[in-house]
Amino acid sequence: MSVRIDITGLTPDRIHVVPSPLNELGMALHALSEPGHHPGLQGWATAVSARLDPCLADRMCEADFLWRSTFSDVFAPFAGLPGRNALPGETLAEELDQLDRLTDEQFVDAALEFTCQSTNGEPDRNILADPAVQQRALDLAAARGPHQVRFTRRLLDDPPAVRTWLRGLLQDCDEAFFADTWARLSHQLAADARHKTELLRRKGLGEALKSISGVVSLDESVRRITIDKITDGHTATGHGGLVLMPTSLGWPHLMVLHRKGWQALITYPVSAPGLAAPPTVEQLTRRMAALAHPVRMRLCRHLARGSYTTGELADAHGMTAPEISRHLTVLKKAELITTRRRGRYVQHQLDISVVSRLGSDFIEGVLR
Known part of the structure; x- marks a missing residue:
């Protein structure tokens, strides 16, 4: 999948690396609504939440589905402007003006992302004039809850009013907490953008993409960028441009805007704890499949505590050496264990540094 x-x-x-205050505000709202996604920001999120005006906090909850479970493309309005070559504004006010320049159809389509009603690859249609499409949006919103249904009705009935309401909310969030955050982060993002731009100039797009993340690659032979994600999608730059956008609050999210008719955008985190090269989806699939077997789970419990030979594991688990060897092969292909030779003995051990990236619950389980 990719x-x-x-x-x-x-x-x-037509390739630009540029930060966006509106996109970063969206990331901030997401981090506040889903602090579990961003353990490194829990201190910041707690401090901001503690000083939020209760009325503003309630208003933020009214539309938090735009940034909680999905990240709406309304936070990148420049990508929807005619020509597909606009850039985000330097200030939040400029980007909110860009939001006002989207057509009602574009605004509604992007805002309805939370219903999972994707139109990224579907034929052109007029949501505001097609009762069947509107009913489908309401049905999907109903699965999310009555609050989302009310918002969807307002959105379909009066897009300008919802857009005005959203703009006012974002401006109040800026005044309440984001302006200070942006003042602190903007220098880091600008420096990263300059570095990537220089990398583009000196070494080309392939190297610049590689510096963004190990899961982003360029195939020059077919002129295609591939982003390894647990989702499928496709778009084309066509006569438009490509924007690479750094975010400081977005880790671990690497997001790709591939909405039909919009400019292509890759939003990438500028700081990420852990290894420089994240695992591919294929590697993750192999690792999760390897750990799904109860015998291999029990082997991991042994191997987390020390290094053992195949014979020792066979004795401990009441199995034959060939059976143990087959399970060890699966774990080794998934890069979950390391092997070393000591004289005539081959010892295996769980690679805690790799397994820990899959989740602390698993580590606690095998070490319990």
Whole structure:
């Protein structure tokens, strides 16, 4: 699974690395509503939440589905402007003006992302004039709850009013907490953008993408960017541009805007704890499948405590050496165990540094 961007015909002058205050505000709202996604920001989220005006906090809850479970493309309005080559504004006010320049159809379509009603690859249609499409949106919203249904009705009945309400909410969030946060983060994001721009100029797009993340790659032979994600999607730059956007609050999210008719955008975190090269989806699949077997779970419990030979594990688990060997092969292919030779003995041990990245619950389980 992956998201692919066809960049046939894309010239270097149409590739830009630029931060966005509106996008970062969206990331801030997401981190506040889902602090579990961002353990490194829990101190910041707690401090901001503690000083929030209760009325503003209630208003933020009214539309938090725009940034909690999904990240709405309304936070990148520049990508929907005609020509597909606009850039985000330097200030939040400029980007909110760009939000006002989207058509009602674009605004509603992007805001309805939370219903999982994706139109990224579907034929052109007019949501505001098609009763069947509107009813489908309401049915999908109903699965999320009555609050979302009310919002969807307002959105379909009066898009300008909802857009005005959302703009006012974002401006109040800026005044309440985001302006200070942006003042602190903007220098880091600007520095990263300059570095990536220089990398583009000196070494080309492939190296710049590699510096963003190990899961982003460029196939020059077919002029295609591939982003390894547990989702499928595709878009093309066409006559438009490609924007690479750094975020400081977004880790671990690497997001790709591939909405039909919008400019391609990759939002990447500038700081990420852990290893520089994250595992591919294929590696994750192998690791989760390897750990799903009860025998291999029990082997991991042994191997987390020390290094053992195949014979020792066979004796401990009442199995034959060939049976143990087969399970060890699966764990080794998943890169979950290390092997070393000591004289005529081969010892195996769980690689805690790799397993820990899969989750602390598993580590606690095998070490309990």
